[in-house]
Amino acid sequence: MILDVLGFDIGGSKISLFLSESNGKIHKRMKIRTPIFSSPEEMVELIGTMTDNVESETGRVPDAISVVIAGAVDARKGIIRSSPNLFGGMEIEFSRMLEERIGKIVYIENDATATAISEKIFGNGKVANNFIYLTLSTGIGGGVFINNRIYRGSTGMAGEFGHMVIDPLGPQCGCGRRGCFEIMAGGKGTLRIMEAMNAHSKSLYLRKISPEKLEARHIFDGAEEGDKECIRVINKVVDNMAVGVANLVNIFDPDAIMIGGGLSNSTELVIDGIAERLPSELKTMKRNVEIFKTNQITVELSPLAVVLYEKEVPSFNYERIIREMREKISEKTK
Numbered sequence: 001m002i003l004d005v006l007g008f009d010i011g012g013s014k015i016s017l018f019l020s021e022s023n024g025k026i027h028k029r030m031k032i033r034t035p036i037f038s039s040p041e042e043m044v045e046l047i048g049t050m051t052d053n054v055e056s057e058t059g060r061v062p063d064a065i066s067v068v069i070a071g072a073v074d075a076r077k078g079i080i081r082s083s084p085n086l087f088g089g090m091e092i093e094f095s096r097m098l099e100e101r102i103g104k105i106v107y108i109e110n111d112a113t114a115t116a117i118s119e120k121i122f123g124n125g126k127v128a129n130n131f132i133y134l135t136l137s138t139g140i141g142g143g144v145f146i147n148n149r150i151y152r153g154s155t156g157m158a159g160e161f162g163h164m165v166i167d168p169l170g171p172q173c174g175c176g177r178r179g180c181f182e183i184m185a186g187g188k189g190t191l192r193i194m195e196a197m198n199a200h201s202k203s204l205y206l207r208k209i210s211p212e213k214l215e216a217r218h219i220f221d222g223a224e225e226g227d228k229e230c231i232r233v234i235n236k237v238v239d240n241m242a243v244g245v246a247n248l249v250n251i252f253d254p255d256a257i258m259i260g261g262g263l264s265n266s267t268e269l270v271i272d273g274i275a276e277r278l279p280s281e282l283k284t285m286k287r288n289v290e291i292f293k294t295n296q297i298t299v300e301l302s303p304l305a306v307v308l309y310e311k312e313v314p315s316f317n318y319e320r321i322i323r324e325m326r327e328k329i330s331e332k333t334k
């Protein structure tokens with residue numbers, strides 16, 4: 001049976017919508033800027049309105065809604081534990097709130113975990129039993145597949161690779177630790193290394209961009225165009241990326257590593273750069289690990305993939321629905 005799934009990818013800067021069939025065919029794409037939400041209720045209302053609009057525009061009534069979100073999510077319980085880039089508050093019963101608004105089953109998952117699931121169903125993970133998805137963006141995150149199953153951890157927070165320490169004497173990270181992967185590589189790390197190397201004033205390429213507008217991608221662009229200072233910064237960033245990836249290889253012994261996120265668009269510098277450095281970083285522990293760049297379509301299909309995976313390996317909504325049924329039954333028998 002072919003299902004229609006309406007997927008939302010909610011990030012700090014944009015909200016993407018995809019109406020897709022379970023065979024991976026996308027019928028509608030839409031993108032809006034993420035508004036400033038003062039409460040989770042506002043986000044529920046926005047998604048509810050967007051759902052209503054898609055239904056009336058396309059005449060297709062989705063069978064399920066799937067929301068992937070930048071934040072700590074407990075998919076099994078349908079709860080957003082925290083999402084500092086979207087709204088404050090903790091332990092928000094998001095699936096239940098949205099189900100009440102739209103009267104359909106709602107799936108929710110962390111965005112990086114969802115992309116890992118999409119790699120398994122639609123991407124290069126099809127043939128890998130064990131693999132890591134790593135997203136290199138402003139921050140760093142990821143997901144883990146072990147024996148063909150996503151590993152979510154006890155609270156749904158597994159795969160926070162960005163907070164793996166790679167230099168205990170390094171700079172302080174937003175999480176409170178020192179020398180985390182994401183402050184040593186990724187977008188934040190790139191800007192910090194540029195500052196430490198004083199590269200902004202020395203680089204002919206970067207000098208054209210005012211400091212307040214400067215983003216990590218400018219430094220990658222500069223390196224791609226051959227600017228020596230940018231290359232110096234990016235070499236250091238990719239060295240750090242390779243340290244993090246080597247740690248993941250030593251912990252998980254995966255068949256493959258899929259790399260996505262904005263920084264991976266500099267494929268030659270980042271993907272090839274990590275692959276080149278990995279054997280020497282692993283030293284005597286070196287082994288064959290394939291490194292792939294995650295395709296954009298794999299990211300777009302991630303909300304759908306969450307629903308398809310759940311059909312195969314029921315876990316989260318199932319657990320929550322059973323709990324709610326029990327609560328209702330116990331209320332009635334009081």
Ligand SMILES: [Zn+2]
Binds near residue numbers: 164175176177180
């Ligand atoms: Zn950290």
